[in-house]
Amino acid sequence: MSTYPAIACVFGNPIEQSKSPIIHSMFASQFNLPLQYQKRLAPSDGFALSADQFFADISCIGANVTMPFKLDALQWVDTLSSQAKRAGAVNTIIRQNNGFTGDNTDGVGLVNDLHQHNIAVNKANILMIGAGGAAKGAIPALLDAGINSIAIYNRSVDKAQALVRHTNRYANSKARLYDSASMQAFDIVINATSLSLQNELPDLPDSVFANQPSVYDMVYLNKPTVFMQKATSLGCTMVVDGLGMLVNQAAQSFYLWFGQRPSCEPVYLHLRDLNK
Structure with a gap:
């Protein structure tokens, strides 16, 4: 499911260090998708409210979830993928027609x-x-x-x-x-x-x-x-x-939102260069 321009984010605390906006912006550019990707600092005890507020906008198609909220996200979503059930944690939220699905793309x-x-x-x-x-x-x-x-x-x-x-x-x-x-x-x-x-x-x-x-x-x-x-x-x-695991787990999230598989190598090389 997608609405354009699409909005996605990464929830975390802390969140400033996240490279997810760089990664997903580069993925979106491969398909000329007008994606707005945000960092969202959620209070340590306030993930559910932060998610409610973010997804109140119908343009928000999904979110990544990093520490310390992967268990909170597991509780917040309506349904779980097989990966998320077995992992016992959610790092990707996907808006569906009938609610929100939680997945885990780390593995x-x-x-x-x-x-x-x-x-x-x-x-x-x-x-x-x-x-x-x-x-x-x-x-x-x-x-x-x-x-x-x-x-x-x-x-x-x-x-x-x-x-x-x-x-x-x-x-x-x-x-x-x-x-x-x-x-x-x-x-x-x-x-x-x-x-x-x-x-x-x-x-x-x-x-x-x-x-x-x-x-x-x-x-x-x-x-x-x-x-x-x-x-x-x-x-x-x-x-x-x-x-490479960071880039590839993000690529799987991107696929779950858009049904498109981005190329990881140019993003990986860019991040490697930034990390020198």
């Missing part, structure tokens, strides 16, 4: 970026580092892409175990706790924590890199993260940061 963004780097996801054995919202949001799309198994590591074993249980409700027992004694070889290692922002490493043995897996850090900086540097020093040759 699709990750999988698409892996594919764009020619990283084979189908049949892969994955180590997921972290058990928070980023990990939970990514796992459904990884399963849909046909992974063989996913081991979950978190500093809090209880939190990791909870995510294993949640995942196996829909994953046919493909998820398990990471066990350092098992010495399983991994095809892809994904860091879904924010440790790299503090220049810190997960407390994991070097053996997780023994198979020279593809390595993905959801954090992106203006240089390789400390996690990426560690992987490279241990012989891993395919080491990727999370900028």
